[in-house]
């Protein structure tokens with residue numbers, strides 16, 4: 001299992017459709033793609049086939065929800081060390 005070089009969290013690497021490899025959190029969540037109502041936090045996930053999806057985080061039983069994993073860059077407590085690379 002690969003680990004984050006900054007915070008030592010377990011992560012997964014995935015290649016996106018644009019050919020970029022990015023680190024992902026192991027936790028999966030569901031996102032409803034599309035625009036968000038005001039004040040709602042936008043969530044970005046990468047799906048199993050490498051697509052990047054933006055939308056609202058929703059529960060697993062929501063129709064049209066897409067399952068994916070969050071980029072570890074968004075959740076890493078030490079993300080500045082990623083940016084400086």
Ligand SMILES: [Zn+2]
Nearest residue numbers: 004006007076
């Ligand atoms: Zn980290």
